[in-house]
Amino acid sequence: MPLVELAAIWKSFGQNPVLKGIDLTVEEGQVIAMIGRSGSGKSTLLRSINGLERIDDGTILIDGEKIGSKDADLRTLRLQVGMVFQQFNLFPHLSARENVMLAPMVVKKASRKAAGALADAMLAKVGLSDRAGHYPDQLSGGQQQRVAIARSLAMEPRVLLCDEVTSALDPELVNEVLAVVRQLAKEGMTLIMVTHEMRFAREVCDKLVFMHQGRIHEEGSPAELFSAPKTPELAQFIGLVEAAG
Amino acid sequence: MAYQFDFGSLWEYRGVIADGVGLTIRLTAVGTVAGVGLGIAGAFARTSRSPALKAAVGAYVEFIRNTPFLIQLFFIFFGLPVLGVKLSEWQAASLAMVVNLAAYSTEIIRAGIQAVPKGQIEAAEALAMSRLQIFRHVILGPAMRKVWPALSSQIVIVMLGSSVCSQIAAEELTYAANFIQSRNFRAFEVYFVSTGLYLILAVGLRALLKLVGWSLFRRRRHV
Numbered sequence A: 001m002p003l004v005e006l007a008a009i010w011k012s013f014g015q016n017p018v019l020k021g022i023d024l025t026v027e028e029g030q031v032i033a034m035i036g037r038s039g040s041g042k043s044t045l046l047r048s049i050n051g052l053e054r055i056d057d058g059t060i061l062i063d064g065e066k067i068g069s070k071d072a073d074l075r076t077l078r079l080q081v082g083m084v085f086q087q088f089n090l091f092p093h094l095s096a097r098e099n100v101m102l103a104p105m106v107v108k109k110a111s112r113k114a115a116g117a118l119a120d121a122m123l124a125k126v127g128l129s130d131r132a133g134h135y136p137d138q139l140s141g142g143q144q145q146r147v148a149i150a151r152s153l154a155m156e157p158r159v160l161l162c163d164e165v166t167s168a169l170d171p172e173l174v175n176e177v178l179a180v181v182r183q184l185a186k187e188g189m190t191l192i193m194v195t196h197e198m199r200f201a202r203e204v205c206d207k208l209v210f211m212h213q214g215r216i217h218e219e220g221s222p223a224e225l226f227s228a229p230k231t232p233e234l235a236q237f238i239g240l241v242e243a244a245g
Numbered sequence B: 001m002a003y004q005f006d007f008g009s010l011w012e013y014r015g016v017i018a019d020g021v022g023l024t025i026r027l028t029a030v031g032t033v034a035g036v037g038l039g040i041a042g043a044f045a046r047t048s049r050s051p052a053l054k055a056a057v058g059a060y061v062e063f064i065r066n067t068p069f070l071i072q073l074f075f076i077f078f079g080l081p082v083l084g085v086k087l088s089e090w091q092a093a094s095l096a097m098v099v100n101l102a103a104y105s106t107e108i109i110r111a112g113i114q115a116v117p118k119g120q121i122e123a124a125e126a127l128a129m130s131r132l133q134i135f136r137h138v139i140l141g142p143a144m145r146k147v148w149p150a151l152s153s154q155i156v157i158v159m160l161g162s163s164v165c166s167q168i169a170a171e172e173l174t175y176a177a178n179f180i181q182s183r184n185f186r187a188f189e190v191y192f193v194s195t196g197l198y199l200i201l202a203v204g205l206r207a208l209l210k211l212v213g214w215s216l217f218r219r220r221r222h223v
């Protein structure tokens, strides 16, 4: 059984249809990269998978269970699906360690001691043990993003959604974050990531999904799609990106 | 003949003045704690998804902000007994202070809430936190920190506004001053001294609020 199963997802903003019948299955341990032009609906799709956007139609199944739209259902969904954002979104009044501790304490009712130990383990995993007491504004963008990843991992999600997690970073800070994601992939974490890092997508992903005008235009192994794109849109997109990169 | 200043004549009323200062401080303390507490609740209610609750809180805030404090006080003290709610001078004055500050602080705190970046709230949602948990742990601290100076000013305004409570014979500082003046006719001396006392109270209150803010929002280091 797939871990995530999307069937016929539709979503409009007002009169503007943004997702037009998306079907996608993700197996446990798979790493999916989503690519596509600006405005093609990649973020909207990711946000729909953890309920930050309400879909108009279609079904989302996590581990075979259908997700409703009630608050309680959404929270159950979010316990399984973590998300890391382009803009880090750390809580500025909390130290790195407290950022990681917060959700385990308030959502899972972990004791301060247990949450602290968990936070230390997660910060060690992203290589930031020595920054535990720093506040977000005392950390570089790359460090903040790694804290954000640690914060998501502390909730032990079954799937992690990553929306352009390196796009807001200075070029020299991109690799430290990609290294963490690569390590997660290696450990068997199920990942769905929107990315513009084509080389990374090619090296790390099991499946590449090309979004175009609210639809999945092409999907398959990265090797296939990069070497022999079937549609002119993908060919053009890859050409554009490689020319730019 | 020139006026002979006689501050010494106030000495026999020192007990009355001290009681007045004491009541002003108590009114302010009750008004601040309950008013800001209700303001936090009101600001949370205004983030609710229920239009009825939002509208009700909004109407309350606008009603209080657009009517004079003295009328609110008279309504509570002279008006409510008609409905069978009879309050002592102290109770009515405290209630008026609370009701008034609650409305202003709802509005002030709401501005702080709106300044919290949406992304932080979404990050908290993605961590499976509930609305109340997000408000308490993610929104409230930064919002209060941001509006603390504005809130502090409002608290001082309300403290000075408590002067009006003399009108229902709540025996706070202004009431004490009026009382002494009616006995010894030393208007200049009495109001000079009470002005000075209000000034000291206001400056002291500002300093106290600054200290409270500092201890609430300072960064704690526990690594």
Ligand SMILES: Nc1ncnc2c1ncn2[C@@H]1O[C@H](COP(=O)(O)OP(=O)(O)OP(=O)(O)O)[C@@H](O)[C@H]1O
Pocket: A013, A018, A036, A037, A038, A039, A040, A041, A042, A043, A044, A045
């Ligand atoms: N909250 C919103 N309200 C209205 N329209 C929106 C909203 N969010 C997204 N859109 C629109 O939906 C479309 C898809 O946006 P989305 O953010 O999903 O694209 P994307 O593929 O992630 O693009 P990018 O690469 O620029 O991040 C765009 O046309 C965008 O303007």
Ligand SMILES: [Mg+2]
Pocket: A042, A043, A044
């Ligand atoms: Mg996007």
